[in-house]
Amino acid sequence: MPFDPALPVSKRDLLALIGKAGGASAMYLAMTSLGQAQASPFKGVPGLEGGSKGASVLILGxxxxxxxxxxxxxxAGYAVQVLEYNDRVGGRSWTLRGGDRFTELGGATQTCAFSPGNYINPGPWRIPHNHYAIMHYCHELGVALEPFIQLNYNAYVHSTKAFGGAPQRYRHIQADFLGHVSELMAKAVKKDALADTVTKEDGEILLEALRDLGALDKDYRYVAGKPSSERRGWTKGPGGGLSAEPIASQPLTFEAVLQSGLWNHISDSMGSTHHTAIFQPVGGMDMIPRAFAKQVGDAVRFNAKVTQITQGETGVTAAYVDTKTGAKATARADWCICTIPLSILSQIDMNVGPDMAAAIGAVPYEASLKVGLEFKRRFWEQDEQIYGGITMTDLPIGQISYPSSRYGSPGPATLLGAYGFGAFAYEFTSLPPAERVARAVEWGSRIHPQYSQEFVSGVAVGWHRVPWTQGCFGNWSDEARAEHYKNLCQIDGRIMLAGEHASYIPAWQEGAITSALDAIGRLHQRVMAG
Incomplete structure (x- = not known):
């Protein structure tokens, strides 16, 4: 039903219109339900004063x-040993570069063929500014950071059902949606349709706010002209000499914008974890675990697949198999901090109490897929002036993320060519890896026709097919969290758990780090009280 500015508008309707224009409230509620909308609670590393009393800790993962x-x-003085399934540190903080090779469940093996300097992060790929714990360790360990471009107004939003399948610049959709909504709201204010909500004085202030928000002209209209073109971009920008005069761009009609559904992407970067500034480690996300490894790498035993965890009154023993030689061995310590993903831990024999056992089995893991693609050149920069940022689409690939570094460099470059979850990830990874990559190229070419000619190579990582995690992250429901979360995090005898699954920040590295800090703080209290 079309909006009639002559009809009274309730406060609820006003808030609904503003919510559609901005989307922040809806995004905040959605993010809160996932436990992702709040800033990190990190205030510093817990104090571990008093020494370790000679205690030893076995860390799994x-x-x-x-x-x-x-x-x-x-x-703090504890004797520490770490068992790790892989031949590297980092877990899901993983970077694939040229020459890297990995085998997924089912036996399919991929070898990354990227050129030197190019990479893809199959797991975490960005660090929000308000994830204070991981920022703390990046600074402390000397990990160089650079900006990650989350929102690029010159990137695309795309729907196969709108505008004949032609991608639209984000700036066009955002400016036109906010402009048209602001014009409607201005008409409502001028006709006193909001009199039950907005005083006359506040109405005058609101009109000026709407003119600024929507880039309206002097008559509060959203039309082709300088205000709208400064917001959405000119058809021909101002220049110098005889050809200097700019040509205003023509806004899309309100009906076209509404019917496209692309306004839904205006709120994509409004969640607090996507606010500027966002960062990435220079050279790949694994620069963070590599920096940790310089400090504690000598304590890590690699290629160690844990098969059983047994605790008694005086300590914890983990049985493991060397994945390279098949040799069996055990490791023992006074205490154990287990960071193995619950998707794997639920398959390992471990003598914990029924409450923790039930909690471990209560959390399913989300399926997810990422496809990294390498191209001969940075055509998105050279042809389309897209420097970093993300294009959103209703195609199965979900999104395309452009590299936020080495702008303008010659030669091959990589981008994230697909990032999807759930049913799509299961369906996509039922295909052989080469076909997954081919599909990503095929779909991406509907947005960037240069794909087919410029494509060089690609890799496709389906997290539910990764042997050592079998899923992307712990997908808590509100009901499961209410029933099991505290039991998961409690100390059970001499065992405690940590990882993103033991946090209210699922899928983020911040959740993993803050859960570990909480665990060691409580463990130290137990040792000191012992």
Whole structure:
């Protein structure tokens, strides 16, 4: 039903219109339900004063949770040893470069063929400014950071059902949607349709706010002209000499914008974890675990697949198999911090109480897929002036993320060519890896026709097919969290768990680190009280 500015508008309707224009409230509620909308609670590393009393700790897993625990416990004087399934540190903080090789469940093996200097992060790929714990360790360990471009007004939003399938610049959709909504709201104010909500004085202020927000002209209209063109871009920008005069761009009609559904992407970067500034480690996300490894790498035993965890009154023993030689061995310590993903831990024999056992089995893991693509040149920069940022699409690839570094450099470059979850990820990874990559190129070419001619190579990582995690992240429901979360995080005898699954920040490295800091703080209290 079309909006009639002559009809009274309730406060609820006003808020609904503003919500559609901005989307912040809806995004905030959605993010809160995932436990992702709040800034990190990190206020500093917990004090581990008083020494370790000669205690030893066995840490299972050398992802960021395990590395954080090892780093801080060793500094406090604890004897630390770490068992890690892979032949590297980092866990899901993983970077693929040319020459890297990995085998997924089912036996398919991929070898990354990227040129030197190019990479893709199959797991974490950005660090929000308000994830204070991981920022703390980047600074402390000397990990160089650079900006990650989350929102680029010159990137695209795309729907196969709108504008004949032609991608639209984000700036066009955002400016036109806000402009048209602001014009409607201005008409409502001028006709006193908001009199029950907005006083006359506030109405005058609101009119000026709407003129500024929507780039309206002097008559409060959103039309082709300088205000709208300064917001959405000119058809021909101002220049110098005889050809200097600019040509205003023509806004899309309100009906076209509404019917496209592309306004839905205006709120994509409004969640607090996507606010500027966002960062990435220079050279790849694994620069963070590598920095930890310089401090505690000598405590890590690689290629160690844990098969059983047994605790008694005086300590914890983990049985493991060397994945390279098949040799069996055990490791023992007074205490154990286990950071193994619950998707794997639920398959390992471990003598914990029924509450923790139930919690471990209560959390399913999300399926996810990323496809990294390398091209002969940076055509997105050279042809389309897109420098970093993300294009959103309703195609199965979900999104395309352009590199936020080495702008303008010649030669091959990589981008994230697909990032999807759930049913799409399961369906996509049922295909052989080469076909997954081919599909990503095919779909991406509907947005960037240069794909087919410029494509060089690609890799496709389906997290539910990764042997050592079998999923992307712990996908808590509100009901499961209410029933099991505290039991998951409690100390059970001499065992405690840590990782992103033991946090209210699922899927983020911050959750892994803060859970580890909480665990070692409580463990130290137990040791000191012992």
């Amino acid at each position: 050398a992802g960021l949770a395990g590395l954080t625990a090892a780093y801080e416990l060793r500094r």
